[in-house]
Amino acid sequence: MTYEVVYLDRDGTINIDRHYLSTPDGFEFCDGALAGMKQLSAMGLDLVVITNQSGIARGYFGQKELDAIHDVMREKLKAEGVSLAGIYACPHGPDDTCACRKPLPGMIHQAEKDLGRRPGLMIGDAVRDVQAGQAAGLHTIGLFSPERATELDEPATYLATNLIDAAQWIATKNEG
Numbered sequence: 624m625t626y627e628v629v630y631l632d633r634d635g636t637i638n639i640d641r642h643y644l645s646t647p648d649g650f651e652f653c654d655g656a657l658a659g660m661k662q663l664s665a666m667g668l669d670l671v672v673i674t675n676q677s678g679i680a681r682g683y684f685g686q687k688e689l690d691a692i693h694d695v696m697r698e699k700l701k702a703e704g705v706s707l708a709g710i711y712a713c714p715h716g717p718d719d720t721c722a723c724r725k726p727l728p729g730m731i732h733q734a735e736k737d738l739g740r741r742p743g744l745m746i747g748d749a750v751r752d753v754q755a756g757q758a759a760g761l762h763t764i765g766l767f768s769p770e771r772a773t774e775l776d777e778p779a780t781y782l783a784t785n786l787i788d789a790a791q792w793i794a795t796k797n798e799g
Contacts (some may be wrong), residue, residue: 626798628708629663630731630756632747633674636766636786638696640748642747645684647695659786660705666790669708669738672696673730673745673755680716689714709734731746731761735792746789750774764789 634640637656641649663670672693678684700707702799711730713723723729730747745756748766755778756763765772765779766789770783783789 624762626668626744626793627710627741627760628669628671628734628738628743629793630671630734630743630745630761631660631786632671632725632745632749632752633696635748636658636746636752637672643678643681643683644662644680644692645678645688647688647691650692650695652699653785655785655787657700657703659788660700661703662787662790663793664705667795668793669741670705671734671738672710672712673725673734673747673752674710674712675725675751676712676714677716677724679714680719686714694741708738721744726751726758727748728755730758731755731759735759744752744780744793746783764792 631637638687639651639653662668676689689712698709711734713730715724716720744762745752749754753763753765753775764779764781764783766783769782772779781792
């Protein structure tokens with residue numbers, strides 16, 4: 624399998640999870656995230672962020688604050704030569720009825736519609752991230768322990784320690 628698109632969870636995968644990150648000054652990359660994203664970008668892969676942002680529905684912050692956080696993330700990535708093909712955010716709460724909130728695959732399907740369906744995979748630090756990728760028919764990488772992986776009905780394609788590990792695994796798959 625050769626991958627062309629990598630869908631990435633945001634909080635806990637790209638940036639340190641600040642429990643409802645609501646201001647751009649709190650954005651900080653997870654260990655290995657920037658280096659891993661640079662490797663993925665250098666392979667010519669399109670990077671797409673897929674993120675639940677229920678803080679909007681809960682009233683903790685608004686779309687303006689979310690956009691400012693994403694602007695800072697994009698600027699920091701651009702300074703390192705990394706660009707994003709898109710950012711898709713679900714603003715709904717866990718009790719809202721929507722098709723986009725992970726573990727549902729709505730944001731991935733929308734990105735596929737916008738960017739063209741191409742071979743891809745989903746990477747995330749939560750079981751719901753892997754479940755969303757599986758529901759969209761993608762290969763998946765979980766950034767969590769084998770113990771947490773037992774919560775999945777179907778195993779992740781690969782379990783990685785961070786985005787560097789994930790990028791190295793993807794590189795081996797894209798060589799063949």
